[in-house]
Amino acid sequence: MSKNICPLNATMNLIGTKWKPLVLFHLLDGPERSGILKSRIPEISNKMFTQTVRELEQDFLISRKVYPVVPPKVEYQLTEKGYSLEKILRDMDEWGRRL
Amino acid sequence: MSKNICPLNATMNLIGTKWKPLVLFHLLDGPERSGILKSRIPEISNKMFTQTVRELEQDFLISRKVYPVVPPKVEYQLTEKGYSLEKILRDMDEWGRRL
DNA sequence: TTGCCTAGTATACAATAAGTTACCTTAAAG
């Protein structure tokens, strides 16, 4: 009865939600402002967007830069750890293209 | 203003849940009986296991074979479509290994 | 100077998804 400590579990804990891969994917081509990033994922709600980027930041997959201006300006970008998912994210996108 | 019809969305609709990638991953090495497959994912509840394999079956990622015996015997295996996710699944597992 | 605009986020509450527990099946073993 080996307990399943399959590494995939760890991956799922970090990016195994409906929105995280999408947010990460849309940051692959460089930093984006919050609003623009959000607009690339039209179906996401405000709340889930904020919640998702917060969690990704906590897990060091993205970083958040706040400019102290009004109206607010916030930019997100992938960390190195986030970028290390590039191949997986692009493969998943490619896989979806063939459906 | 381009609405985001990113293929990754399609992928997420098929495997973008907490359990689906895990179920698929544990079928990569061949067909498994229901109980054994489930035991490889100890944290999954009975209900979520059944629900997950049902959805994967509907989406033609796995197939389900029922043997008319008592007690029941049911086997799951990846379809060709399911196998086409092999690289992604193994990469995700590998990524988790390095955390 | 009242009041609306902006972008990012926060909050309260409703809806949906996930987890828990109990129980069904039927044949053979004890």
Place this chain on the structure above:
DNA sequence: CTTTAAGGTAACTTATTGTATACTAGGCAA
């Protein structure tokens, strides 16, 4: 008789998501 087996269902509780609304503070139009 009673228990055990594997797989699954149904009823119910809790956790996660989604929706609608509002806040912030400087700039600007009326």
